[in-house]
Amino acid sequence: MDNRLNAGLALMEDSSLADEEAPAIVVADYFKRKRRVMRLVGLLMLLGATPAIALLCLLVRLTSRGPAIFRQVRTGLDGQPFEIWKLRTMYLDAEKATGPVWCSVNDSRITPLGKGLRFLHLDELPQLINVARGEMDLIGPRPERPEIIASQQLLERVAAYGHRFSVLPGVTGLAQINLPADQTIESVHRKVELDVEYLTSASLGLDLRILACTALRMLGVRHGIAVRLFRLDRPEPKRTAWARGARVTLPARPVAAGRHRRNAVIGLEVDGELEAENAVVTALAHKHPR
Numbered sequence: 001m002d003n004r005l006n007a008g009l010a011l012m013e014d015s016s017l018a019d020e021e022a023p024a025i026v027v028a029d030y031f032k033r034k035r036r037v038m039r040l041v042g043l044l045m046l047l048g049a050t051p052a053i054a055l056l057c058l059l060v061r062l063t064s065r066g067p068a069i070f071r072q073v074r075t076g077l078d079g080q081p082f083e084i085w086k087l088r089t090m091y092l093d094a095e096k097a098t099g100p101v102w103c104s105v106n107d108s109r110i111t112p113l114g115k116g117l118r119f120l121h122l123d124e125l126p127q128l129i130n131v132a133r134g135e136m137d138l139i140g141p142r143p144e145r146p147e148i149i150a151s152q153q154l155l156e157r158v159a160a161y162g163h164r165f166s167v168l169p170g171v172t173g174l175a176q177i178n179l180p181a182d183q184t185i186e187s188v189h190r191k192v193e194l195d196v197e198y199l200t201s202a203s204l205g206l207d208l209r210i211l212a213c214t215a216l217r218m219l220g221v222r223h224g225i226a227v228r229l230f231r232l233d234r235p236e237p238k239r240t241a242w243a244r245g246a247r248v249t250l251p252a253r254p255v256a257a258g259r260h261r262r263n264a265v266i267g268l269e270v271d272g273e274l275e276a277e278n279a280v281v282t283a284l285a286h287k288h289p290r
Contacts, residue, residue, distance in 0.1 A: 042131025066092035074143035085126035089114025140170025
């Protein structure tokens with residue numbers, strides 16, 4: 001556990017801070033007002049979901065060897081690591097040979113029950129504990145594992161990835177109800193664009209629609225029906241200017257003394273090769289639109 005925490009902290013401390021050529025986003029003021037309310041709502045939802053979580057824990061224990069609930073280090077607000085709570089959907093020691101990697105289609109590490117839990121997002125229910133503790137929000141960008149951020153070089157390869165750290169991570173979000181789990185860098189690009197859209201336009205009405213859409217997805221309503229019903233469908237985000245820029249930073253936020261580097265706003269720089277590649281992709285997209 002200490003090694004994973006240290007890896008996460010080292011990742012955040014090594015990230016460069018870009019102060020020039022930095023088109024910053026303006027995070028909606030709504031986030032300042034909703035934090036305490038969402039924490040209370042999360043606690044009430046946790047109390048209501050406790051019987052279901054207990055039943056699912058029993059099913060997990062009966063169908064595969066190992067604990068029913070596990071904790072995993074993720075990257076949260078201001079790039080700080082925290083432990084997320086989840087129902088176990090993989091076989092015990094599933095990552096012993098591979099280490100932390102993204103899931104793939106028909107991933108053999110996932111148990112039969114785990115496939116159903118993931119499809120209905122029921123494995124995320126214990127994260128209401130994180131919401132009640134103030135480590136997560138009900139709605140926001142999904143937190144990633146620090147090992148994957150480092151191994152995939154997400155801060156260097158995905159422009160504006162650091163914007164995810166400007167608010168609490170969420171159990172669900174605009175990107176999650178529209179797109180599948182990350183499997184490639186391109187899928188991360190698409191999710192980050194939707195995350196930025198949410199960060200700049202979040203409101204109570206939007207949150208309620210996302211929660212309602214998530215509830216329908218947990219009941220098995222898929223194939224875009226739920227997102228279209230609530231007008232939340234974002235089938236193919238287009239790369240915006242910030243997604244092709246050379247530098248991206250977040251607005252500065254106060255940090256406690258002695259923690260400046262650890263809590264510093266994350267900046268990133270896209271190298272010339274990636275910038276050229278993005279320019280080619282953009283040119284082809286204009287020449288051969290879908």
